[in-house]
Amino acid sequence: MSIGKTIAKATLLATCIFWFLIFCDDLDLGMLPFVFLSMIPICLCCSLVIIFTIAPFFWTCNKEQNGTEIVFQWFFPFYAIACFCLCAYGFWKAPDAVSFFTAAFFTSLQSWVWLAKKKVTKLES
């Protein structure tokens, strides 16, 4: 499982979603430097979420051949539902932060897929 690569990809995806939604609302080219600067906190958020909430599920499945698939099937649905509820609650409480919660939701779910797929490929090879 390549957590480093997943964090890098997640940071890129989250930054894209976050800023795309902001620029859709109000395109201000003066904000462009902040796009790159924002990658630092976004990377930090992605690292924390992936290391503490997603990766531990996969650390438990090293021994079995189809462990990743089982972990994905068992835990991903409940993780996705919990993540959706948290993000929806966040959006309800702070509608201005829609871009943050949208980025958080899609990035965390896609990170699951990346981590699970990496693991499958590694085991097959």
Place this chain on the structure above:
Amino acid sequence: MKKISLLIGAVLFSTLFYKQSLGLNMSLFSIVTIVILATYNPKSFKQKSSIAFSLLYLISAISIFFFQSSLSFIANFVAFFTLVGHVSEHKSSIYVSWLNGFYSFVAGFFHRNFNPHEKEEKVKIKRDIDYVHWIKIIGIPLIVVIIFILLYRNGNPVFNDLTSKINFSFINIQWLLLTVLGYYLLYNISEPIPVNPATTIDLETKNTLKNKGEFSIKSVKNENQLGVVLISLLNLLIIFFLVTDFTFLFSTQDLMASVFSSQVHSGINALIASIIIAIIIILYFFRGNLNFFEGSKKLKSLAYIWIVLNAILVINTAIKDCQYIYYFGFTYKRIGVLVYLLLTVIGLATTAIKVNQIKNLWYLFRVNSVTAFAILIIACTINWDKHITYYNLNHAQSIDFFYLTKLSNNNTFLLKEYSDNIPLKGENKIRVDRKYRNYLKKLKDNNWQEFTYDNLKID
């Protein structure tokens, strides 16, 4: 063809919901949802149950068009998740359908993205699609039609006027984003996914308890003795409680509203605690071998008596609530108490069936969740605000007019009619007129997507 139905659905989604409040659009969206589900899952829609759930979903959506109440919104969402979950696995329990429906709605795209087998199938389908053919079919007629429209515009002033009214200014980046969101949601639900192993476990779990073979007679006897003593004592206690409560109920003539309120609420609290404990104790004793022990007939009889006594407790609380309503009119809380009592009676009845027919815990969950769902759908078809207002204005001994004006707009016309027939004065008149004016303005400002039944009344 299927992808095109999703695209059309996504465009309809943003057309219906972009910068619109909810009304007719929810009813139309429910039709779109059912069409997409039926297109992608024709086998599932051969089941009568799928058609029944689709109808319930439509009913809840139509109730939004009629009443726009919070209850109809909740019922609509629950019916939506039930239908989607039911399509994923029609034999599963309703609560598993809710889980499957919600999961498919939230993350169906990611699930299918992970599953390698499904992806292989998709690649095969993709190879069959002739994109050039589709571009020709859509692109060439579109260009030709646009050229002819431009030609006809110059030749016919009426046609020119009509075509100039076509306005695509609503299409902007946010509208497109909403279309993408609509596509994501419709794609998610198009092929609903069962959550495993929850669905598999649910399918394997039957409703009936099975005799696990030989068991220790001594331990079962001891458990039976404990059950008889415990439930006998609890029966005596509840009889004593009921006698004192009925004595109080029939000995007092006129009560203050606050006394009534505390009576009903303390009754409800006692009822909740009593019934939860009753069901837990019954489930504990009848969880296994005691069901098959011949000497447990006495315990079973005591359990039935306890269930009946709890039902009497329900009736007692219902009488208090009805008296409360008779004197002070309906409110949502008082109706909520009656609904809770109805659910309680059903819960007690299913517990009695569980003991009698040796059912398991899952039977209780299954039957009671279906009952709760049915009551939710029935409740959403009732215009509560209008009925509350009508009863309180015409039959209640005292009227809380401020409460009635604070209800939703569903009672506005009724209040206005009452205000005109029995000329109101002062603050109440001002409140009713303000409410009526604001509602009329809101109705007139509604776009076609936001249309409600009341729009038809003012036109």
